[in-house]
Structures are given as C-alpha cells and as structure tokens.
Amino acid sequence: MSSITSELAAVLATVRRPGDFFASGAIxxxxxxxxxxxxxxxxLPLLSTQAKQLIAAAERAPYGRGEQTLVDTAIRRTWQIGPDQVRIQGRGWARTLSAILARVCDGLGVTEPVQAEFYKLLIYDEGSFFASHRDTEKAPGMFATLVVVLPSPSAGGELVVRHKDREVRLDLHCPDPSEVAFGAFYADCVHEVLPVTSGVRLALIYNLLRPEPGRLPEPPSYASQQTRLATLLQAWGAELSRSTTDAPEKLIFPLEHAYTSAQLGFGALKGADAAAAAVLRAAAQAADCDLHLALISVQESGSAEYTGYGSSYRRWSEPDEDEFEEVEVLDRYIALSTWRRPDGQPSVLGVIPVGDDELCPPDALEELEPDEEHFHEATGNEGASFERTYRRATLVLWPRQRFFAVLCQAGVAVTLPYLADLTERWLSSDEDHTSPLWGEAHELSGHMISSWHGQDGYPSREKAPTHATQMLILLIQLRNKSRLEAFLTTIAAGSGVYAEGDNDAIVQALGLMSPQRAAALTQQIITGNATTSLTACGNLLARLVASGEHGRGGDLRGAATALVEALPGDPQRAPAQGPWWQDQSLKPRLVIDLLEALCWIDPRLADDAAGYMLTWPQTYSLDTVLIPAMRTLVQSSIAREPPVQRLRDACLDHLRARIARPLVAPSNWSRATVLPCQCRHCTELSRFLADPEQTTWAFKAVEADRSHVEQTIQRAHCDVDITTDRRGRPYTLVCTKNHASYDRRAKQRRKDLEDVIHLGGGDVS
Ligand SMILES: O=C(O)CCC(=O)C(=O)O
Ligand SMILES: [Fe+2]
Structure with a gap:
C-alpha cells in the first residue's frame, strides 16, 4: 500500500500560514x-496640464546608498513631492485605504494590526524609472512598502518584485478610472520600476508598519515543504506510470473551512487552506501534476437503533431524531464534483468517483460532522435506518500525464463528448496520424476502452445511438484500426456491451479491416454474445454478408458455425433467463437473417440449421416463427435454396393438415365442457355449457365465487361472454354463450389458406 497519502498530509499539516512575498489587486x-x-x-484621472504643474512643484527623487541619499537619474529618474506638501482627504479615502490594507494583509499573510504611513507622492513622466533596489527602513516597525497607483493614463512603468528565486511583474494600471491599483511587498524584496513609455504614472507610496513592538512580519516561507511535496508527487507519478501499481490514481486533500459551490475558488480560500493551496500549486507545477479544487460528497446509509424508550412522556408523539443511534454503515458512496481550475477556466470534469485509497490522510473523512442526517423508524419487515451526507471542499491532484485516466472515472457521459471534440478538431485540421490531436484521441480512447463496461440498467427507449456505436463511429472517423480492434474485442467479451443497434457501426468498422481479421472478430463477437443476443448476432452475420466484402464459403464459416452452435434447441434445456427487458423469445427475423447468411456462406450449414429447427418445433414454432419467416424468404433471393424449400415444405404440411380438419358451425347452443375445475360452481357452469337450449346463465354469488368462475371460463377459453349485473347484492355474473371458438377456427383457416398461397402451395380449397 502506497504511503503517499499520509506523507502528503503530514507535510501539508505544517503549512498553516497563507501569504506570499507580494500582494496586488485593484479596488x-x-x-x-x-x-x-x-x-x-x-x-482624477490626472490631466496633462496638472501633471506639468505637479512636476514643476516636485523635486528629483533621490535614492539611498549606505548612509547617503543621492540623486542620479541613471539610477532613479522620477519626481517626488513630500508628505508635508500633500493632503489626501475625502469621506471615501479612509475606507478605500483600509480595504486596500485588508487585501494586502491577506495577500502578505499578516494577521497582526498594520498601519499605513504616507511616505511620498511620485510622478513618473515619460522615460521615468527606478532601477533595482531594496527599500531602506524609513520608520521603526516598517516591514513592507505599499504602492497605490492613481488613475492617470500611462504605459510602461510596471513594478517588478523579486524574492529569493521568484519574480513577479505587477502592471498597476487601471483601465477603469473608478478603480485604483495597488501593489505591496515585503521590505526584503528587491524591486524596480520599468521605464514609463508614455503618459504619466501617479503613485502614492506608503510605509507599512507594525505599530506594536515585537517581531516584524516576514513572508511565509514553505520552500522546504514545497520541495518535499514536489519530490513526493514526482515519485507518485513515476509509480503510476508503471503497469502494475497499487498507487492511488488521484490524491484528495480535504480543506479545513467550509465553502459552498458558489464560494469555491482558488482566490477565495481562507487561512491555512490558502496556504496549502499555494504550496501545493507550486509543487504540482514542479512535479507536472494538475491541481483542482472540488467538492467531495459522502453519502452513507445503514442500520440504526431506537434508544428513546426511556422517555415515557413522549410515548404518543413521533420519535425524535436524537432518540436513535447508528449501528452500522451499510452503504457508502463518495464522489467529487464542482471542479475549479487554478486558472479559473471552466473544467470538463463531471462527477468522479473516489477510491478509498485516495484520501490524504487516509482517515481524513472520519469524525466529520454530517451536513444532513435522517433516521427512519422501523417498519413491518425492516429495522430502523439512517442516512447522512457530508460535503467538504478538497484539493485534488493527479499527474498531468494521467489526466485521461482520471477523466475516464467520470464515465462515458464526459469522455465521449471529449473524444468527439478531439476527433472533430483533428478532422478539420487536415493533419495525419502524427498530429498531437490524433495522439490525444488515441490515448484517451485507450483509457476509455480499458475501463469500458456494459450499459447500466436497461437500455433507454430512445433511438439515440448507444455509447458503443458513438465510440465506434469516432474511432472510424479517426481511422484508428488498433483501437477499433481493441474495442471490438471488448464488445466480443460480452457482459452487456453489445446491442443490436451497434451492428451498423460494427459492420462499418469491420470494413476497415482485412476480410480475414473482420471474420475472426465477428466470430468472437458471436461466440461472446449469442446466448444473450441471438437475434442481434444473426443480424450482424447477415449484414456482413450483405456488405459484399466476404467471399462465398470462405472466411465467415467460423462465425457462421459459432452462430449455428448457439441456436437453442430442447426447451427443457433453455438457458437461464436474462434481465427482464431482454426479450429472448425467438423471432422470425432470426430465421430470415440466419438462412440468408448461411445460404451464402455454406449451404450445408444452412441445411443443418433448417433440420435442427424442425427437430425442435416447440422452440421454432411453426405458427409464430417459421411461417412468418417463410413468408419473407419465399420472396427473397434464396427462395429456391434447398434449406428454404425444406422449411417451406414443413410449413405447408402443417398448414394443410390444419386446413383438412373439419370445420362446421355449431348447430345448437351446446358448447365444449372440459373444465379445469370440478367445484360446485364450475359443475353448474359445465351443465350450462352442455345444455343445447340455454343461452344465458345468471350466477348470483359473492365476489370470490364470481371471480373463480370467471377464471375458469377464461382458462378453458369457453365460448361465453361475461358481464356483471350490479343490481342487488351479491352481484350477478351474467354468462352468455357465443361462437368464439368457431370464429377463431374459421379465422385461422382463412389465414392458413392465405399462407399456403403465399408460400406457393397452390390452390387447396
Ligand atoms: O513607484 C513604485 O511602484 C515603487 C517606488 C519605489 O520603489 C520606492 O519609492 O522605493
Ligand atoms: Fe522602492
């Protein structure tokens, strides 16, 4: 078992204080x-005439070197006006400044009180700059510098700040005149102002002080943690790229604070969460991992116990939730959703399941307070139960090269549209198989195929293409033969991936392969699916023959034999029933497809199949399977083939034998009296049926007796119409004789005659 989850959590536990060496923004x-x-x-915004007046009132800003302050426009070229000459007032200003300070403290990770002391007003006209330097401590308690750039049109003049081996370039322009831009940095940062290329940059400089005595704030430094995390992540990525590994596919680190989905974002993390995110972000970058925020939700349910019996005064009221105790968690479902990327771009990820081995630390979700919890009283045959949900924000990591593996965890609802998009972009790029887009599609489809599983639940009634068909069409468009082979092999493996609706796409896919390979794959598909999807397999073989790619008697013989071997026979030995939505009854279409395919592939096999079907008339019913099939086949191109003739003759014999049976309309009202029940009431019914004169029988009896007699009538198919007379109690079942069985036989005969003619059996009347 990999220890990465515990190690990662242990390192992050030491990262508590958020903040960076700089902070910036606009307000x-x-x-x-x-x-x-x-x-x-x-x-404001500053007018150019006033800019000139300001410069006239200003002096060249000096810079400090050691104890000295010097003016040298090769090092610092800008104008300054001291605090004693400047007054900044107005109701809003104090509020603006404290809002800026709050944002700056957040960004620098300072929690103690901070005071901003106005230091000077700087005017940078065209060509002004300030070379790299470090600010001298201008007042006791000073730990940082704050720059507020007032609205004034200008270009250039970016502030570059460096700390250790990091550098940021702050563009403190505000395009909107109702905003000011600010930047702040710790006193030990080297910084410079790049030359202003046009206009005037007007900046207020403040010293940030800590008014109370004590240690001055410093930029939080998690360099060692960051290095350690990067090393851990790199090793994890390497481990995952091995073929056999028990390393978790992703790492999930739950955050401390609660965030709603609307609040969730890298910019809105609080306290230690912000610190952990910042350090992980840098480590992930170095280790080539993706970092996301997501909400994890845990749903648990299980058995509970009622513990509230003691309080008798509640006896007549509903049981209270806190009178229950959890006994055992029986079901647990954990998933991630609501993805946020560090760059703020929308994420393609949907709901992704969570593996137990992915949590950092492994017990991260224990002892959490549930967001919702409900208990249910015991009912007739079930004990008391509970269900609860937890929701937490988390940081989620995976090695960038494993992105597709993670995407696949979201299922085909996410991966198929993603693959479709890659395919479409590749198609319109006019590039070949060396294109990175094709490479990505190849990689993603590989992951999809290796995690592909059958349709969940029963197929929808909609005629939309199945997921398997969509996948096949994309792979065909990509002309990716190796993936098509792999996917057809997955279809062949059975377990509910294959459906008849896929045949069109399967035949197209097979068309891209050599006839021998196509035939071998077809045989595999039929062998793997014939017991559950016989009609579909027959249809596949027939379509393949119709595609004209396969020669007579050749390569498809193996597939044909597999299909014939899978034909059901003895009804006593029928395979176990499939799921309820799969209609496994034999269809005339199977016989049609089968014979059309077999007559082309191997007539001897077709003859074997015909003989086999005639051996098991209970399975291959003449009336519901063979005769309807023959009606089509006698019109088809194989009508004259011996197996078809053989089946046709059997059908004709059957029809003629039935037609030969006498058919006379009843001459009186006596009707068949063989009943499945001899109870008192049914005996009375029998007497009524036998009576040649009596046409109706009124049976006045309680409901149970009425419905028993009604059932007998239905089961025996008696020539009787039934109504219930609801006048007076008990009601009366009114039975009236009819000619139903004669009508049925007459209708059957008409149909039989018609079938005989249709099957070319000549005039038989
Ligand atoms: O104008 C700026 O952005 C920074 C000025 C500066 O570095 C300073 O006054 O020391
Ligand atoms: Fe400075």
Missing part, C-alpha cells in the same frame, strides 16, 4: 480630494 474607489501645496486640487 473600486471614490476619488479622494488630493491637494498639493503650490498646485491646488488635483483632478
């Missing part, structure tokens, strides 16, 4: 009253 604001001594009120 809506109400323009402050900005007043500069010697210039007056400044309008």
């Amino acid at each position: 809506e604001f109400l323009a402050p009253q900005l007043e500069v001594e010697g210039v007056g009120q400044i309008a």
Whole structure:
C-alpha cells in the first residue's frame, strides 16, 4: 500500500500560514480630494496640464546608498513631492485605504494590526524609472512598502518584485478610472520600476508598519515543504506510470473551512487552506501534476437503533431524531464534483468517483460532522435506518500525464463528448496520424476502452445511438484500426456491451479491416454474445454478408458455425433467463437473417440449421416463427435454396393438415365442457355449457365465487361472454354463450389458406 497519502498530509499539516512575498489587486474607489501645496486640487484621472504643474512643484527623487541619499537619474529618474506638501482627504479615502490594507494583509499573510504611513507622492513622466533596489527602513516597525497607483493614463512603468528565486511583474494600471491599483511587498524584496513609455504614472507610496513592538512580519516561507511535496508527487507519478501499481490514481486533500459551490475558488480560500493551496500549486507545477479544487460528497446509509424508550412522556408523539443511534454503515458512496481550475477556466470534469485509497490522510473523512442526517423508524419487515451526507471542499491532484485516466472515472457521459471534440478538431485540421490531436484521441480512447463496461440498467427507449456505436463511429472517423480492434474485442467479451443497434457501426468498422481479421472478430463477437443476443448476432452475420466484402464459403464459416452452435434447441434445456427487458423469445427475423447468411456462406450449414429447427418445433414454432419467416424468404433471393424449400415444405404440411380438419358451425347452443375445475360452481357452469337450449346463465354469488368462475371460463377459453349485473347484492355474473371458438377456427383457416398461397402451395380449397 502506497504511503503517499499520509506523507502528503503530514507535510501539508505544517503549512498553516497563507501569504506570499507580494500582494496586488485593484479596488473600486471614490476619488479622494488630493491637494498639493503650490498646485491646488488635483483632478482624477490626472490631466496633462496638472501633471506639468505637479512636476514643476516636485523635486528629483533621490535614492539611498549606505548612509547617503543621492540623486542620479541613471539610477532613479522620477519626481517626488513630500508628505508635508500633500493632503489626501475625502469621506471615501479612509475606507478605500483600509480595504486596500485588508487585501494586502491577506495577500502578505499578516494577521497582526498594520498601519499605513504616507511616505511620498511620485510622478513618473515619460522615460521615468527606478532601477533595482531594496527599500531602506524609513520608520521603526516598517516591514513592507505599499504602492497605490492613481488613475492617470500611462504605459510602461510596471513594478517588478523579486524574492529569493521568484519574480513577479505587477502592471498597476487601471483601465477603469473608478478603480485604483495597488501593489505591496515585503521590505526584503528587491524591486524596480520599468521605464514609463508614455503618459504619466501617479503613485502614492506608503510605509507599512507594525505599530506594536515585537517581531516584524516576514513572508511565509514553505520552500522546504514545497520541495518535499514536489519530490513526493514526482515519485507518485513515476509509480503510476508503471503497469502494475497499487498507487492511488488521484490524491484528495480535504480543506479545513467550509465553502459552498458558489464560494469555491482558488482566490477565495481562507487561512491555512490558502496556504496549502499555494504550496501545493507550486509543487504540482514542479512535479507536472494538475491541481483542482472540488467538492467531495459522502453519502452513507445503514442500520440504526431506537434508544428513546426511556422517555415515557413522549410515548404518543413521533420519535425524535436524537432518540436513535447508528449501528452500522451499510452503504457508502463518495464522489467529487464542482471542479475549479487554478486558472479559473471552466473544467470538463463531471462527477468522479473516489477510491478509498485516495484520501490524504487516509482517515481524513472520519469524525466529520454530517451536513444532513435522517433516521427512519422501523417498519413491518425492516429495522430502523439512517442516512447522512457530508460535503467538504478538497484539493485534488493527479499527474498531468494521467489526466485521461482520471477523466475516464467520470464515465462515458464526459469522455465521449471529449473524444468527439478531439476527433472533430483533428478532422478539420487536415493533419495525419502524427498530429498531437490524433495522439490525444488515441490515448484517451485507450483509457476509455480499458475501463469500458456494459450499459447500466436497461437500455433507454430512445433511438439515440448507444455509447458503443458513438465510440465506434469516432474511432472510424479517426481511422484508428488498433483501437477499433481493441474495442471490438471488448464488445466480443460480452457482459452487456453489445446491442443490436451497434451492428451498423460494427459492420462499418469491420470494413476497415482485412476480410480475414473482420471474420475472426465477428466470430468472437458471436461466440461472446449469442446466448444473450441471438437475434442481434444473426443480424450482424447477415449484414456482413450483405456488405459484399466476404467471399462465398470462405472466411465467415467460423462465425457462421459459432452462430449455428448457439441456436437453442430442447426447451427443457433453455438457458437461464436474462434481465427482464431482454426479450429472448425467438423471432422470425432470426430465421430470415440466419438462412440468408448461411445460404451464402455454406449451404450445408444452412441445411443443418433448417433440420435442427424442425427437430425442435416447440422452440421454432411453426405458427409464430417459421411461417412468418417463410413468408419473407419465399420472396427473397434464396427462395429456391434447398434449406428454404425444406422449411417451406414443413410449413405447408402443417398448414394443410390444419386446413383438412373439419370445420362446421355449431348447430345448437351446446358448447365444449372440459373444465379445469370440478367445484360446485364450475359443475353448474359445465351443465350450462352442455345444455343445447340455454343461452344465458345468471350466477348470483359473492365476489370470490364470481371471480373463480370467471377464471375458469377464461382458462378453458369457453365460448361465453361475461358481464356483471350490479343490481342487488351479491352481484350477478351474467354468462352468455357465443361462437368464439368457431370464429377463431374459421379465422385461422382463412389465414392458413392465405399462407399456403403465399408460400406457393397452390390452390387447396
Ligand atoms: O513607484 C513604485 O511602484 C515603487 C517606488 C519605489 O520603489 C520606492 O519609492 O522605493
Ligand atoms: Fe522602492
């Protein structure tokens, strides 16, 4: 058993504090009253005339080197106005600043109180910049710098911040004049302002201080955890790429805080969750893994015990939920859904099942508080039960190269549209099989085939193509012969993958292969499916013959023999019934398809099959199977083939024998009296039936007796119509004799005569 889940969780347990070495963003604001001594009120966005006035009132900004402050426009070229000359007021400004501070503290991971001290106003005109430097501590308690860029049209002037081996480039422009952009970074960061290429960049610089004494905040550093996680993830990925491994397919790390699906997103994680996500994100990147957020939901149900008997005052009220106790969890279902990607793009993933071995740590979901829990009282034959659900946000990882394996866990409802999209893009790219799109489709289809299983439940009534047909059509479009072979082999393996509706696509797929290979695969499909889908298999063979790809007597003989061997015979030895929705009764169409295929492939085999069917008339009923089949076959191209003639003759003999039986209309009202019951009432019924004069019999009796007599009439197919007279109790069953059995026989004879003519048996009347 792989220990990756415990190890990953152990490392992440030490990652508690969120935050990075920088923070940035934009925020809506109400323009402050900005007043500069010697210039007056400044309008925002900044006008170019006022920019000129500001520069006239400003001085060249110096930079610090050691103890000195120097002015050198080769190192720093920008204008500054000191805090004593600048007043920023207005109702909204204090609010804006504290909102900025809250976002900055979040981003830097600072939880203690922070004060922003205005340091200076900077005006960068075209060509202004500030080379790489580190800020000197300008006030006691200073731990970071905050830059607020006010609305003013400009280009260039990005702030580049470096910390250890990382670098970010902050573009603090706000296209919308109702927003200000801000950036902040810890004091130990080296940073620079790139040259402004046009317009003017107007920035307020603040020192961020910790007013209380104590250790200054520092950027959280999880470099060692990150390295350790990356190593763990890399080893896991390598393990998974081996063919035999018990490593989990994905890793699932439940978060601490609760998030609704609307709240779930990488930008909205709180506290330690944000810290874990940030570290995992970097480690995943380094180890070539995908990282997602998702909601895990656990549904449990099981047996419960009623424990509330003690409180007698409740006796007459409904039992209360907390008077139950769980006894045993009997059923548990865990799945992931509501996927969020780090880049905010929509995810193609749907509901994906969770393996027990994927949780980090393995006991992560134990001792959770359920979101919902219900107990149910015991009923007649079932004990008390409970059901409950848990929902949690999680971070989910898998090696990038295993993406398709994970996608397959979402099932064909997700993978088929994905494969269809790849196929369509490949088709319209006009590229060949070396195209990366084709490669992706090849890889995905491989995973799909190896995890393919039969239709769940009974097939829908809709005529939509089955999943197997959709898969075959995509593989045909991709001209991917190896995957087609593999998929046809999966279909051949039985277990409910194959359905008659797939024959069209199967024949098309087989058409891409050599006749020998196609024949071998057909034989496998028939061998694997004939017991459950005989009619479909017969139809497949007939279609294959009709496709004209296969020579007479040749390669299809094996498939044909397999089909003949699978024909049912002795009804005593019929195979066990399949699921209720599968109608396994023999259809005339099977006989038609079978003979059309066999007469072409091997007439001797066709003759064997015909003889076999005549041996088991109970299975191959003349009236419901063979005669209807012959009506079609005598019109077909194989009408003159000996096996067809043989079956036709048998049908004609059967019809003629029945026609020869006398048929006379009854001369009086006496009717057949052989009844399956001799009880008192049925004996009375029998007497009525035998009576040549009596046409109706009124049987006044309680419901049970009436319905018993009614059943006898139905079972014996008596020539009697029944109505119930509801006047007076008990009601009366009114039986009136008719000519039904004579009518039936007369109708049968008309049909028999017609069939004889249809089968070419000549005039027999
Ligand atoms: O203008 C900026 O974005 C940063 C200015 C700066 O680095 C400084 O004043 O020390
Ligand atoms: Fe600076």
